[in-house]
Amino acid sequence: NAGVTQTPKFRILKIGQSMTLQCTQDMNHNYMYWYRQDPGMGLKLIYYSVGAGITDKGEVPNGYNVSRSTTEDFPLRLELAAPSQTSVYFCASNRGPDTEAFFGQGTRLTVV
């Protein structure tokens, strides 16, 4: 029972570098989400997807890009990393509105 799997768990980037955070789920969920969580804060939505080929911006999309070529995978791309992107990133999925969301264990990213 893998659920939602995120990789890597930790990463240190230099300013201006790029990277992709991977997220995959094996529950055949249509809805997938990327959140960031800063200290003392709740989770802020970056991007979400309601199905393969469909993505949309959340509350804080600037500096990020996503794609959804398959139901299972929802990678998050950081281009030109900035210190403001230092955060813990969570991927989540669910069947749809008002249903239980399942979260990955998170990726702790530091940009220096």
Next chain:
Amino acid sequence: TQLLEQSPQFLSIQEGENLTVYCNSSSVFSSLQWYRQEPGEGPVLLVTVVTGGEVKKLKRLTFQFGDARKDSSLHITAAQPGDTGLYLCVRNSNSGYALNFGKGTSLLVTP
């Protein structure tokens, strides 16, 4: 973005004490979920409340949804160190496609 206000932001109590945390909004919820997040982990669902006035119990945790569906509370009886964590209330956005989180209540229960 529909704001979810959670209070208190931090709570430190001793084992055996009772506590209540609150989640409020100016707009009506279609439903509301409570999650608990332990350090280094992602949030995990505790309960979903849907009907105004609804009360759900999960062992020592009691969840209540306000009659007007604008607020919810979580009451923990005889708190234990294992209850330590960040408690988050969550609702669907107006579009229904995204989950909006409150900032959470960080609970520390000491032996």
